[in-house]
Amino acid sequence: MTRAPEIPAGARVAHQFNDSAQQKHAVLLGMWTFLATEVVLFGGLIASFVICRVMYGRAFSQAGSHLYAWIGITNTAVLLTSSAFVALAVETDPGRNRRRSLLLSATALLGLCFLGLKGVEYGLDVHEGILPRIAWRPEQFADASRAELFMLFYWLMTGLHALHVSAGIAVIGVLAWRSRRAEYAHGHHNTIEAAGLYWHFVDIVWLFLLPLLYLGSPP
Amino acid sequence: MSDTRTRSHHPGRTIAIIAAMLMVLLGLTVLVWRLNLGLPGEIISLTIGATKAILVAWYFMNVRRAPATIRLAVLAGYFWLALLLLGTASDYLTRYR
DSSP: OOOOTTSOTTOOOOTTOSSHHHHHHHHHHHHHHHHHHHHHHHHHHHHHHHHHHHHTHHHHHHHHTTSOHHHHHHHHHHHHHHHHHHHHHHHSOTTOHHHHHHHHHHHHHHHHHHHHHHHHHHHHHHHHTEETTTEEOGGGOSSHHHHHHHHHHHHHHHHHHHHHHHHHHHHHHHHHHHHHTTTTTTSOOHHHHHHHHHHHHHHHHHHHHIIIIISSSOO | OGGGSOOOSOHHHHHHHHHHHHHHHHHHHHHHHHHTOOHHHHHHHHHHHHHHHHHIIIIISOGGGOOHHHHHHHHHHHHHHHHHHHHHHHHHHHHTO
16 A cells, blocks of 8 residues: 655554544544543442442541542642643654653653552541441441441442553653663654653542542541 | 644743643632532532643644644544443432432
């Protein structure tokens, strides 16, 4: 197959695409389609949580007051900042590898910071006895069975989110390293843009988990 | 295609402004929480969360510059989410009345 003349020199266009623009479109459409499935995955959990929150309002509100809201709020600021860094990395000119690598490294570091804070929070949660079945102290709740349901939602949703953050850190970390080695100097950086979309999505999920889990109880 | 759309001359400045707006909205979320408004407070917090999500999607995820097919994929995700939420809510919110 002959390539279209507008392809920039050195751009890696796979043989199934006519040109780099078509390739970029396919990569981004693929990532958005994947994110649509992720929306439904987290959406199902959030919908279930909201139904239970409406049905067991008082018990859920009381259970929520046992969470460390300030850690959740700090982590939101951390993720929002990391999203800004990855957005800057995507906008960086293809030739500026060092700048892009630094921005991606900062994103991955903030991701690690998020996980570190989450780890500290999980440790405090276990110490406080709000991990169902494993470290569970029912006597601190007026309605222990519904509080346990709240905590199951909390651990499941934040745990699934933390897994997504971990995957994001791995991908962004590899891209930072490859950028540093100037592997994107002459090519398109569709991979970085697609990884950026994933990272932003993980950020968006947290934007909903914060008010639902942490801020549904009086301070 | 997205490549042919006009890109901002100062993408860094736009990103900084949006990041600052997101932080202000986060501050507002915390303020609403501290005011302890009950159910209206929770609804306001979720609305602010949705506003933050739209800002991230529109500016950071570049939906504003995306071609029609990608916008369709974005809308499809939210369409399925809306079906999921409506279907679930219509069951639970009517059955337990």
